[in-house]
Amino acid sequence: MRPFQVKLLAAALSILFGLGIISVSLFSASQPFVSNLPSATKTSFYFGSRILPDHILYPVVMVFDRLYLLSLPKDKRTPMEVQYAFDRMRSAEELLDGKNNPELALATLKKSQRYLLLAGNQTLENPKDNVESCEYMRWAMRAHIKDTSRLIEKFPPQYQSAVSELLNESRIMYKQLTDSSKTLSALN
Template sequence: MKNEKLKNIFLVFAALVFALGILITSVVRTTALTTSPNYKIAPVKATPTPTETVKKPVEYSLAYPGPILPGHILYPIKMVRDRIWLWLTVDPLKKAEVLLLFADKRLGAGKALIEAGKEELGASTLTKAGKYLESAVKQEKIAREKGKDTQALLERLSRASLKHEEVLLEIKGKVGETAKPVIESCLGYVRWAQQQVRQILGE
């Protein structure tokens, strides 16, 4: 019994060390929260009618979600890493940036899962993307109220919310009827974020 407890403690400790290692690596790779220049979500493709104009794709590059997506055996460790990262980020402005990064990654992951035929899991992941985006906007408000200069972040949030909407509308046209209400719910998060940011920017 004692050996079994020691074994369990060791396994938990090893998992935490591994998660911390991934966290440190991620922080180093995403210094200043730069995104991969080689990864872009494909814009919505639509055939224009004679009276329809082609909407210009939103110029915003989404962060690469990585090879470990929801459903992968190692994904729980990735989630632990994200929670530790967020917990260690005390500055409200930086926390908002981290939340936006998580939102972008969940959006890319959800799209990839749906394209791989995992519609239910993909829709669930897209919901998390919407919630992270909402949290990023709320965190920006906290940072602004503390006297932080959030102008650059607001402009990023504006472009990000438009990109999220673009991707979600593309996905909505591909999923079955069961998933469509979930995508609509995700669009609700995105459009709320757009409204909040526009009000602050005075657009």
């Protein structure tokens, strides 16, 4: 073999090896892990629409979302967490309506609420005498409560109590944000 052919063969083998590693990584990332949240019962590989939690590449999207969020300065994270919360809310609704997968929809709704509660807690911990940030979070919590209240009827009866618990937690956060906003308004 000539040196050029050896280099070409080595490059081809390197590319195949790299693709193999990526394939194994994606396959491993889509496998269920031990947690109290339900895992996807099946994954699909569709294009041309939103990537929902049942998509095979969803774990990759979640990793990029998390990395992007961690790369932001703390004062810029809250709006992004709110956006992620409402993205997950839309995904939960699509899983209920289009995919008829209430178990995965509930897990996605819990993730949605987790992002919103995280943003709310950050606002309460560091209000910076900023009425505007408290009002923004109040608006987001109110919209999330409204959307969750609308979704609760779409869930089968066995899941409605879990959604009701999420609503109660959101209402508690909304009240805390309202109290904080009133306190800040009184100070200004």
